[in-house]
Amino acid sequence: MIEIPARRGRALRLRNGQKARIVNTNGQQVVDTWALNADDLGEFMSMEHSRVAIGRIIPGVGDALVTNKRRPILTMIEDTSGGIHDTLFAACDRWRYELLGHQGHHDNCTDNLAAAMQELGLAAPETPAPLNLFMNIPVLDGNRVEARAPVSTPGSYVALRAEMDCIIAFSACPQDMIPINGLAMRPTEAHVEVLD
């Protein structure tokens, strides 16, 4: 099991057909997730293209997330977390925390993606909208969105199968100013396991 440290990112390579099992070790921890074509980092998993492809805003078991070229890159093959994930919200960034009133540096998922890619000697060409695993953003009355605590329990997981050789990147979201990582607002680590 590979750790995604609390408030930090982690990227790794997946070959076509390999699976990544993302474990919500302590429960209620959001894990921002990205995937990029290993042979062309300009092609990456896109939430706005995936919503068109799957006809829903929340992917479920059997759904293939697609790239900005509309090709499947990850298929959700297992989910024991309650099926609540988010595709609507941007990764948090320094400006998000500034607007919430934080002064000085705050860990954030955007910087975590960049740092995780850099550990592999790579750079993402942009920060795509992430697949926010375990994040609970209901759409109420067909329009209003609310940021709620996750429903996922400790040890629950999602498994994603690579549909091409790809880089998969994660950030254990460091949000501690609103209860998106649970009412305790205490970000924790998560884990990922790669299966052949």
Added chain:
Amino acid sequence: MIEIPARRGRALRLRNGQKARIVNTNGQQVVDTWALNADDLGEFMSMEHSRVAIGRIIPGVGDALVTNKRRPILTMIEDTSGGIHDTLFAACDRWRYELLGHQGHHDNCTDNLAAAMQELGLAAPETPAPLNLFMNIPVLDGNRVEARAPVSTPGSYVALRAEMDCIIAFSACPQDMIPINGLAMRPTEAHVEVLD
């Protein structure tokens, strides 16, 4: 009045405080809309950041759309079209039409953005998810999305005020294979008027 020709794009400069009134000349025509900071094209209107900022998936009068640096770039100040717009779906592209079964070239909003920017001697660094004015993508039961015909009537419009000097770009969506531009599936022109 500046024409956005049927199936084509158009970009123009807006100074901070100027307004663009986008007229749905014939009704039921989707107009993909982008905005980029005139001084830094790497900062652009972002749907995933705007949903966080406004707390809804559909902007309404008084809402400020924000950039990928979470700064207001366009505020919706008028809307006579029925208030139905989309922030969830990617701009159409060559792959969208290929997947729908079209063979050979098909006009598409992604290429239209690039061509419209090029007419100003500029290039967008990527194709941001657009604000799809007049596009009707309801979220049903908090999850399922459906592509429906617009509710906008001929001559109805949306007015957007620039909150910084920006490039605003449009595409009169050439989608003619599903009824997103009305049941007749016949893309038409739209118009834009710049007001001080």
